[in-house]
Amino acid sequence: MNTPTTPRLYHVALSPYCRKVRLVLAEKRIEVELVEERWWEAGSEVLRRNPAGKIPVLRMDGRLMAESQAICEYLDEIAPTPPLMPVAALDRYEVRRLCAWFDDKFNAEVTRPVLSERVWKKVMKAGYPDSKLVKSGLRAVKDHIDYLTGLLETRKWLAGSTLSLADFTAAAHLSCLDYISDVDWDRSATLRDWYATVKSRPAFRSLLADQVPGITPAPHYAQLDF
Template identity: 85%
Template sequence: MVPFLGMPKFPLMNTHSTPRLYHVALSPFCRKVRLVLAEKRIDVELVEERWWEPGSEILRRNPAGKIPVLRLDGRLWAESQAIVEYLDEAYPNPPLMPLTPTERHEVRRLCAWFDDKFNTEVTRPILSERVWKKVMNAGYPDSRLVKSGLRAVKDHMDYLGHLLEHRKWLAGNMLTLADFTAAAHLSCLDYISDVDWDRSAALRDWYATIKSRPAFRNLLVDQVPGFAPAPHYAQLDF
């Protein structure tokens, strides 16, 4: 039997050190945390973590080997959903989770929808093939995977458009973590012009509204070497 070594311990930091986010620009999970930090008006230093390159210290910062990792409040925090829920509890203004258990469940359900289902069917295959293979020098894109992702995004957009025809925001009548999670994924695809915003007027209007928030400004100036953003990417009115 392998002995149980206990939970991995994240290093404690100087509580006065500058908040820092280890990230990559076109990761939806990193973008979700960046959006919530900005909405909470928490200034952080952004440090690109090229985790695929030799010499990366990602395993020292997060034993799971995943980004983002946030240095804040004297320690390192990992897992994007756990991070944003911590931020909403530790920095409650403005609140990004509703009050009732039923409403909070809906927020978490939609966050999981994007981070699991949408990511598996849409974000990962499209970005992996069209962007990350080139960045990592990992070969040529598989057009079958890209086409599969582009087909799948249509069904997701129809579902989100249906929700927004009956709600002000994705999870209800207030801006929540669900909206920032969705916007993080969609903004990555929009950077490479892989979202047909004409498919749903409700979804397009929702995205235009959230893209106009001050929290979105830093995302709109992101640049990925070798990949210029779509011409409309930084335009608030598309």
Template identity: 85%
Template sequence: MNTHSTPRLYHVALSPFCRKVRLVLGEKRIEVELVEERWWEPGSEIMRRNPAGKIPVLRMDGRLLSESQAIVEYLDETIPSPPLMPGTPAERHEVRRLCAWFDDKFNDEVTRPILSERVWKKMMKAGYPDSKLVKSGLRAIKDHIDYLTSLLETRKWLAGNMLTLADFTAAAHLSCLDYISDVDWDRSPTLRDWYATVKSRPAFRSVLADQVSGLSPAPHYAQLDF
């Protein structure tokens, strides 16, 4: 295998876990080949690439890397500039805590129920959305918005005073929901301003260019100033 070839990311466009890796690759200025992995279709090779059957999978440095958080920390350690983890153990703990907040709690309460019903059922031709689950996710996001706002009232970025993996993890989830206009930005101008700053970064360009077949993005989705 040619270990110097362009990294290849097996992904789907509206997966927050895939987007997290894409954003970090972009921030590190690493060119990547994007390959759509429609894991739900017959013939998918996802199990061969990752026995856990999960995306994303990044082919890089002659190996297949899986689990989004493990991937982005690998990227930050092997490509140290610009750094996306702070210098002290306490600060790194806060970054990892917030990454887990989004990948576990926020995903369970907000991202998964909304996207599963409003996006994935449509893509997989698996029936009609369950409005109760969608409404549950839309109710839950309000508390999350309020919590994030409380953090940003005392910090420049989510985990502290530097841009970190926590910001890209949060932005990955919120951007998926923003594609279908399911974030009430009016609830928090503070969070909206933070998101506008993050999505103005060059790393966000490919994400903002995403087009999902049969599902158009919200009119403001790609606008850097909303």
């Protein structure tokens, strides 16, 4: 049951940045109230909550917090169990490097073009998908799959020997694409097994229950084992 002090997350279901924060909150067992922020509609208060005009925004302890990476690292510091950032400085660097890889490079090349064309245009009633942009994103994801496979062939988790924020950041992006069946899991059994392990965690349950009106998730989306 929510109380006046329950944290509130302003989010949308298929935002990788919102999903990343949701995963950390759930992993830390921090109860949160989810509030859909339809930022594209007239009357949205997203700019009041975050002058940068971006989501997610977390209301917690009387503060409004923005920027998913900053939020996640804050949560890891105030709720250190289980830890999602390693102890060693070099290991923390690797986690942050991979978070930036997904939030910047992967998002620009894959997540944003594919979701913008295949999901958000439909949700916002903004016209038809640009097939060239979709195809470009789907070509790019193959190179990213190969890169991640190379990492996982020498590591248990993406950034090293323990589950970290890098894994949740990657899974947040890939889960958005998997909702619309746009990840070629047959290309890498190694990556598919890693993703199956991550999405089997209790923290993933609320993501697998997401439903975007008018867009049906892929049949395998909520299955814990492909």
